[in-house]
Amino acid sequence: MFKGEFPTPEDRMGGISMAKNDLALRVGGAAGDGVSSTAESFAKISARSGLHTWTYSSYQSVIRGGHVWTQVRGGLEPLLSHGGDPDVVLCLNQQTMDVHQADVLEGGAIIYDVDGVKPDSTKVRKGVRLLGIPLRKKAQTLSPNALMRNTVALGAAVHLFDMDFRHVESAFKDIWGDKKPEIAEQNLKAAQLGAEAVKAMGGSLQLGLKYSNEPKYLMTGNEAISLGALAAGVKFLAQYPMTPASSILHWMAVHGPKYGVVVKQVEDELAAMNMTVGAGFAGVRAMTATSGGGFSLMVEAIGQAGMTETPLVAILVQRSGPSTGLPTKTEQGDLNLALGAGQGDWPRAILAPRNPEECFRLTAQAFNLAEIYQTPIIVMSDLYLGEGFRTVEKFDFNVPIVRGMMATDGGVGNAKEYKRYQITDSGVSPRALPGTKGFQHVAATDEHMESSELISDVLSGLPEFVEERRKMHEKRMRKLEGLRKDTPPPEMWGSKNADLTLIVWGSTWGAAHEAIREVEAQDGVKVNSLEFPTIFPFHADATQKLLRGVKQSLAVEGNYTGQFSRLLRAETGYKPDHFYGRYDGEPFASRDIADKILEVVA
Amino acid sequence: MEFEMDTYKSEIKPTWCPGCGDFAVLRSLQTAVHALQLEPWNVVIVSGIGCSSNLPHFLSTYGFHSIHGRAVPIAEGIKLANPELNVLVTGGDGDGYGIGVGHFIHAMRRNFDITYLVMNNQIYGLTTGQASPTSEMGMKTKSTPIEGVIENPIDPISLALASGATYVARCFSGDVKTMAELVKGGIQHKGFALIDCLSPCVTYNKINTYDFFRERVYDLAKEGHDPSDMKAAFARAIEWPATQRDRIPLGLFYRNPKVPTYEDLEIAFRKGPPVKQPLGVENPDELMAEFL
Numbered sequence: 068m069f070k071g072e073f074p075t076p077e078d079r080m081g082g083i084s085m086a087k088n089d090l091a092l093r094v095g096g097a098a099g100d101g102v103s104s105t106a107e108s109f110a111k112i113s114a115r116s117g118l119h120t121w122t123y124s125s126y127q128s129v130i131r132g133g134h135v136w137t138q139v140r141g142g143l144e145p146l147l148s149h150g151g152d153p154d155v156v157l158c159l160n161q162q163t164m165d166v167h168q169a170d171v172l173e174g175g176a177i178i179y180d181v182d183g184v185k186p187d188s189t190k191v192r193k194g195v196r197l198l199g200i201p202l203r204k205k206a207q208t209l210s211p212n213a214l215m216r217n218t219v220a221l222g223a224a225v226h227l228f229d230m231d232f233r234h235v236e237s238a239f240k241d242i243w244g245d246k247k248p249e250i251a252e253q254n255l256k257a258a259q260l261g262a263e264a265v266k267a268m269g270g271s272l273q274l275g276l277k278y279s280n281e282p283k284y285l286m287t288g289n290e291a292i293s294l295g296a297l298a299a300g301v302k303f304l305a306q307y308p309m310t311p312a313s314s315i316l317h318w319m320a321v322h323g324p325k326y327g328v329v330v331k332q333v334e335d336e337l338a339a340m341n342m343t344v345g346a347g348f349a350g351v352r353a354m355t356a357t358s359g360g361g362f363s364l365m366v367e368a369i370g371q372a373g374m375t376e377t378p379l380v381a382i383l384v385q386r387s388g389p390s391t392g393l394p395t396k397t398e399q400g401d402l403n404l405a406l407g408a409g410q411g412d413w414p415r416a417i418l419a420p421r422n423p424e425e426c427f428r429l430t431a432q433a434f435n436l437a438e439i440y441q442t443p444i445i446v447m448s449d450l451y452l453g454e455g456f457r458t459v460e461k462f463d464f465n466v467p468i469v470r471g472m473m474a475t476d477g478g479v480g481n482a483k484e485y486k487r488y489q490i491t492d493s494g495v496s497p498r499a500l501p502g503t504k505g506f507q508h509v510a511a512t513d514e515h516m517e518s519s520e521l522i523s524d525v526l527s528g529l530p531e532f533v534e535e536r537r538k539m540h541e542k543r544m545r546k547l548e549g550l551r552k553d554t555p556p557p558e559m560w561g562s563k564n565a566d567l568t569l570i571v572w573g574s575t576w577g578a579a580h581e582a583i584r585e586v587e588a589q590d591g592v593k594v595n596s597l598e599f600p601t602i603f604p605f606h607a608d609a610t611q612k613l614l615r616g617v618k619q620s621l622a623v624e625g626n627y628t629g630q631f632s633r634l635l636r637a638e639t640g641y642k643p644d645h646f647y648g649r650y651d652g653e654p655f656a657s658r659d660i661a662d663k664i665l666e667v668v669a
Numbered sequence: 670m671e672f673e674m675d676t677y678k679s680e681i682k683p684t685w686c687p688g689c690g691d692f693a694v695l696r697s698l699q700t701a702v703h704a705l706q707l708e709p710w711n712v713v714i715v716s717g718i719g720c721s722s723n724l725p726h727f728l729s730t731y732g733f734h735s736i737h738g739r740a741v742p743i744a745e746g747i748k749l750a751n752p753e754l755n756v757l758v759t760g761g762d763g764d765g766y767g768i769g770v771g772h773f774i775h776a777m778r779r780n781f782d783i784t785y786l787v788m789n790n791q792i793y794g795l796t797t798g799q800a801s802p803t804s805e806m807g808m809k810t811k812s813t814p815i816e817g818v819i820e821n822p823i824d825p826i827s828l829a830l831a832s833g834a835t836y837v838a839r840c841f842s843g844d845v846k847t848m849a850e851l852v853k854g855g856i857q858h859k860g861f862a863l864i865d866c867l868s869p870c871v872t873y874n875k876i877n878t879y880d881f882f883r884e885r886v887y888d889l890a891k892e893g894h895d896p897s898d899m900k901a902a903f904a905r906a907i908e909w910p911a912t913q914r915d916r917i918p919l920g921l922f923y924r925n926p927k928v929p930t931y932e933d934l935e936i937a938f939r940k941g942p943p944v945k946q947p948l949g950v951e952n953p954d955e956l957m958a959e960f961l
Contacts, residue, residue: 114961115961282961283961284957284960284961285960285961286960290960294956297949297950297956298949298950298953299948299949300947300948300949302750302937302943302944302946302948303746303749303750303943305746322956323937324936324937324939326946326950327937327940327941327943327946328937328943329749329750329935329937329938329943330937331749333742333775334771334772334775335771337739337742337771337772338739338742338745338771338772338775341735341736341739341742341743341746341772342742342743342745342746342749343746344735344743344746345715345733345742345743345744345745345746345747345748345749345750346746346747346749346750346943347746347750348733348743348746348747348750349713349746349747349750349751349754349944350750350751350944351750351751351943351944352948353746353750367736368736368739371735371736371739375733375735459960461957462953462957464949464950464953464956466949468948468949500751500944501710501711501713501731501747501751501754502710502711502731502751502753502754502944503710504708504710505710506710507709507710507729507730507731507732508731508732509725509726509731509732509733509734510732510733510734510735511726511734512718512734512735512736513734519726520681520726521723521726521734524684524723525684
């Protein structure tokens, strides 16, 4: 069986030093003000300037109004989070000024429309430049479109950071393209007006960052999952819109058909999962994607796939629960849901990518695991990873494609003797796809014999069939042994003989590593981290080996009850010494983890 | 003929009660696929849960015996993966008109080329006799023991017409020959075919019996109904159960072969059946360039 390759954390850590080698822009306003498009343009400009780039959007469940902001961080070295306080805040309304003016770093700047927004100079840090620019008035010298004021502000920011204006031009070309070149041109002029205004108000921030101007790939975790699915040959996606998984549907709806992928928005998540089961049964690589609420609706159907031994991949992009919760906020609270989805025991694997590269690789691997073991594979991400933009290295699309045992493979058997649920040592029985002559069978959700004839109706309870049921159930569950072998093991990253070991899974990885860098450099504390790209089947032996040298541990999870910590304890008997849970909707900040580390080791 | 009638039969004997209306539906289906000489390996019969949903086990085609109420989306998924298969759904009134009614409506508006046989016995049989979505007003069951059912029954024919099904028929287990013809017509029809099969439960429904129906049914064709006329179809549909219970129309209410099917419109099918497409990405650089 193949093994996927995993980026080692060291690969991504590079040589981050504590000197100023990054920048951060925060754009804020009301929903409908164009915050995200302005921030996305800046993220693109940052990536094209050659910066490693990372974004985080704090938004709300509203189409107009409210308060939303996006932070774009760019760095000369690989980044691990969207960072803390920004160098520049771009205020599209008064509330943004009120909320964020105190966060701007010393020597930074606040860009705002002098007609309507007022800073409070007593609240800003020293040396912060208050750049009141008549954004709207300047924009209206070019066009009546009020949103162009964002472009004026964007141009001001680009100049503050001394970035090359050709990236502004290319970003606008991407947006308006060949269809509306005059609008791209107009926006470029608006951006130049912003830059000129800054020049007249003291010029750039002089951060001294040396841009390579070698463009980097910029994408969200959801896009990386979609690319991983395409690389693995997905041919079917059924999905019901739900934040923060919807962008998988959107991206696939645009790109899927070109690759022969059926992309279907359906009436509800019950239909999404059941259609995916049908498609998987019929022989295509099939997936669905949702968040916790939708996944809750899918649990009966995903258990059905476990019982009928139907391959499929389910993407679970978590958001804050319970119930509808905070639809636009992040959390890692759905682990128990994924572990326990469906009545009865059935074999599953749960993979939890830490970054976009793993979103790509683990999703591609999930399709192989699903077909090799003929059972659902769950890939768990979250809003922070799914919707945030990150720069990535070029993906290697040459992923292995392993479709598992088919009845028609040479020597496996012949049609007359074909038993769909043949009992085997691996628990895997050769599949036959509808349309294959002579291998007709019925996939059955009731308990069944090897032939798929039901045990449930007139045979259950008879001594012979008590035994038959036991054998069939054990056959299915034996797949867990293979799944454990074929899924990536836990990893210990960082210093040997550390004073403290962090225990993390999923997107928490980045902030945890950054916190470790901080405390090791500034406080001389040695910290490492134990990480789990595979949640289930749990790699208990490997974990126990890694735990042997652990002096003291701190589990960091985005939930209240320590869902992963409880799994760890159940599987190994090991109880983390300390627990840091975050469940306020915000992603972990490295500073907070660093503070917690210092508190624990003090 | 290449395939004998017995070719379509499996070795598994039906587990239904003696006299169950579902035997007639099984026989009709077998007759229809035999008459059409469908290759058994290119037929998939999907069912949900309930007495009638055991049907796929009794035939020699491919089958998917799924969970309660979800046979229709399973069938849609199969069809979307491999549109070359003949996909049928079989199940009961609880499965299709109760727990699965949402999927039923959406499948019809999509006009998938799927044939759906609902064995409608107006009762929950496998769970031993509770009210179903088609139980008549006032019917006493285990779950409505005092005053009987106090909800209006679902009218599947009107529902199907309103939802966009392009082949809508009702038949009765007391007449296998006509039933087989209607099923055959449904399979041949390009588009969603709903065939509501009045299939008496001899154990739990003592009201809607074979005799009840024999005394009331009449043949739409014999009364000159034109199945291409949607308005006329609605007028016939609301005769029963909506407005009276003395005369129950049987036969083809509506058929419109001109509506494009979902399969006709699905953009991904322009490359052919997804199940036959190569896996992976040939031009990854082009894809990645979008992110640069």
